[in-house]
Amino acid sequence: MTQTLVLAEFSEGKVAKATAELATCGARSGEVAVVVLAAPGTGDAMAAQITTGPVASVLIIESEAFAKFGVAAVADALAQLVDAYKPLALLIASSAFGKEVAGRVAVHIGSGIITDAVDVSADLTATQLVFGGSTTVLSRVNHGVPVITVRPNSVTADVTPCSPSISHASFVLSENSQRAEIISSAPFVKGGRPELTEAQIVVSGGRGTNGDFAAVEAFADLLGAAVGASRAATDAGWYPHSHQVGQTGKTVSPQLYVACGISGAIQHRAGMQTSKTIVVVNKDPEAPLFEIADFGVVGDLFAVLPQASEGVRSRKS
Amino acid sequence: MTAMKIAVCVKQVPDSWAEKKMVNGLLDREGVDAVLNDLDEYAVEEALRIVEAHGEGHTITLISMGPERTTEAVRKALSMGADDAIVVTDSALVGADALLTSEVLAKVIATEGFDLVICGTESTDARMSVVPAMISQRLGWAQLTFAGSVVVDAAASSVTITRVTEAGVDTMKAQFPVVISVIEKINEPRYPSFKGIMAAKKKVIDVRALAAVGVAVLASWSEVKDATPRPPRAAGIKISDEGNGGDALVNFLAEKKII
Numbered sequence: 001m002t003q004t005l006v007l008a009e010f011s012e013g014k015v016a017k018a019t020a021e022l023a024t025c026g027a028r029s030g031e032v033a034v035v036v037l038a039a040p041g042t043g044d045a046m047a048a049q050i051t052t053g054p055v056a057s058v059l060i061i062e063s064e065a066f067a068k069f070g071v072a073a074v075a076d077a078l079a080q081l082v083d084a085y086k087p088l089a090l091l092i093a094s095s096a097f098g099k100e101v102a103g104r105v106a107v108h109i110g111s112g113i114i115t116d117a118v119d120v121s122a123d124l125t126a127t128q129l130v131f132g133g134s135t136t137v138l139s140r141v142n143h144g145v146p147v148i149t150v151r152p153n154s155v156t157a158d159v160t161p162c163s164p165s166i167s168h169a170s171f172v173l174s175e176n177s178q179r180a181e182i183i184s185s186a187p188f189v190k191g192g193r194p195e196l197t198e199a200q201i202v203v204s205g206g207r208g209t210n211g212d213f214a215a216v217e218a219f220a221d222l223l224g225a226a227v228g229a230s231r232a233a234t235d236a237g238w239y240p241h242s243h244q245v246g247q248t249g250k251t252v253s254p255q256l257y258v259a260c261g262i263s264g265a266i267q268h269r270a271g272m273q274t275s276k277t278i279v280v281v282n283k284d285p286e287a288p289l290f291e292i293a294d295f296g297v298v299g300d301l302f303a304v305l306p307q308a309s310e311g312v313r314s315r316k317s
Numbered sequence: 318m319t320a321m322k323i324a325v326c327v328k329q330v331p332d333s334w335a336e337k338k339m340v341n342g343l344l345d346r347e348g349v350d351a352v353l354n355d356l357d358e359y360a361v362e363e364a365l366r367i368v369e370a371h372g373e374g375h376t377i378t379l380i381s382m383g384p385e386r387t388t389e390a391v392r393k394a395l396s397m398g399a400d401d402a403i404v405v406t407d408s409a410l411v412g413a414d415a416l417l418t419s420e421v422l423a424k425v426i427a428t429e430g431f432d433l434v435i436c437g438t439e440s441t442d443a444r445m446s447v448v449p450a451m452i453s454q455r456l457g458w459a460q461l462t463f464a465g466s467v468v469v470d471a472a473a474s475s476v477t478i479t480r481v482t483e484a485g486v487d488t489m490k491a492q493f494p495v496v497i498s499v500i501e502k503i504n505e506p507r508y509p510s511f512k513g514i515m516a517a518k519k520k521v522i523d524v525r526a527l528a529a530v531g532v533a534v535l536a537s538w539s540e541v542k543d544a545t546p547r548p549p550r551a552a553g554i555k556i557s558d559e560g561n562g563g564d565a566l567v568n569f570l571a572e573k574k575i576i
């Protein structure tokens with residue numbers, strides 16, 4: 001059976017759920033080989049974390065270059081693996097990093113590319129939601145080895161246990177990829193809450209919080225949710241940029257999205273309107289976000305959220 | 318110090334608020350208002366700031382690919398203060414994907430020669446966020462993308478950026494020539510002044526056909542098989558908080574079996 005290559009996702013040193021999601025998509029068309037790109041001496045420990053999902057093998061490449069040259073080095077490694085293994089497809093998680101890697105690889109190997117798929121079928125047809133989720137598009141790559149990026153949290157991962165075979169490979173770093181160097185790196189610390197793009201529930205706050213996210217965070221914690229923010233809130237410095245939801249922030253598609261004190265600008269909607277259920281709390285009955293809300297409360301978030309938190313707490317006990 | 322040549326890649330896109338639909342597998346661009354991609358305004362602004370910080374003699378050339386009316390969006394960027402523009406327009410480019418777009422832009426950039434190429438992080442219509450990385454790969458130039466700040470040392474011919482993504486913040490450095498993309502937090506784009514708008518009318522827009530650029534168009538390497546509008550979200554429940562809004566919210570979540 002021919003292979004499908006999947007680039008493993010790690011977050012704070014732990015294998016991310018997206019890895020099993022990508023493997024689930026990949027296993028529909030081929031035997032999944034997961035690629036782990038690691039710093040020297042760390043590959044085996046990372047590979048050992050891949051214990052769930054339809055994964056037949058894990059390929060480790062260790063190099064200083066991934067941390068030093070980022071996207072360009074990762075693209076070099078993947079392009080060379082595609083040349084060597086001639087897989088059916090290369091699947092990568094959609095993120096700023098993942099999409100740039102995919103773009104470089106596609107140019108490198110002369111293949112078509114599809115980004116932000118929410119599903120990939122056995123014949124490698126990708127499903128995308130475009131125009132803010134208003135249109136479903138099915139597309140296919142018809143030249144070369146398809147390079148497809150898949151949004152985290154869109155596919156239900158097959159999490160049956162696996163014990164993949166493990167092997168090591170190497171690659172040659174091109175001269176061009178050494179032209180931009182990463183001098184220092186400060187990864188965002190995500191803290192105790194779930195990762196925004198992986199969370200089943202997201203509770204977000206906007207300008208209406210006036211900088212006080214305590215009520216938003218308390219409600220989020222009771223629901224085991226991630227905390228998001230509008231650009232107005234991140235621009236004001238009330239919440240880190242890494243939590244921004246929207247066109248220039250993250251795209252989330254959780255089971256439940258609760259927007260508090262967010263008006264619903266098109267750029268914010270672009271990041272959340274494919275959420276399964278949308279709840280809106282806003283003082284202004286005319287706030288445009290109500291148009292796409294399954295449940296809206298016209299009211300002050302500082303009254304509604306604490307009461308809702310109390311309600312959830314009493315149901316739990 | 319020699320004069321820096323800066324290119325800014327800009328795109329005309331349908332207005333963000335316009336209702337978009339697909340016709341024959343392509344975005345219907347005819348019936349909608351077209352504007353300068355707002356994320357590209359940050360790229361134009363950053364180029365202007367770099368030039369203003371380094372004195373006289375540096376130039377900013379806009380590069381765009383698109384239908385004929387793209388010149389309207391380009392005029393807006395010229396009125397912000399860019400010097401001139403190159404627009405590639407050709408009927409063979411209708412429906413061009415990111416691979417072809419990056420090839421055309423890279424070809425123009427290579428022919429003209431630049432020290433810095435600055436782009437927005439994505440276009441608001443296609444939203445792929447891959448063109449700057451593809452241009453860098455094609456040219457073999459340094460990729461400094463998702464910049465939240467850009468510091469140019471013209472004497473040393475080097476650029477240092479902070480790369481801001483969902484993963485974290487990196488500091489990256491490279492020698493000219495480089496391909497930069499800037500995020501929307503980097504600056505506040507200026508409004509064109511009256512003087513700027515008048516001056517832009519006289520600036521040169523060099524319109525080129527594909528043959529003049531030297532790119533042969535192949536069929537797109539990906540194709541849309543089907544596009545179906547999804548049913549609009551059904552109108553939900555909306556209540557006014559009369560002191561029990563939070564309880565009503567919790568009841569809704571319980572009914573939905575979310576809690």
Ligand SMILES: Cc1cc2nc3c(=O)[nH]c(=O)nc-3n(C[C@H](O)[C@H](O)[C@H](O)COP(=O)(O)OP(=O)(O)OC[C@H]3O[C@@H](n4cnc5c(N)ncnc54)[C@H](O)[C@@H]3O)c2cc1C
Nearest residue numbers: 206207208230231232246247248249261262263268283301
């Ligand atoms: C290029 C570009 C990219 C952008 N990218 C993004 C993006 O990625 N994400 C994003 O979110 N935005 C983005 N924006 C910004 C977007 O256009 C809006 O400005 C932003 O989303 C507004 O945030 P907000 O809803 O929190 O603030 P506002 O629009 O000011 O809305 C605040 C809301 O809070 C309500 N409110 C106030 N007090 C209370 C209270 N006590 N209780 C309940 N409700 C209250 C008000 O009624 C109002 O509806 C972008 C804009 C541009 C130009």
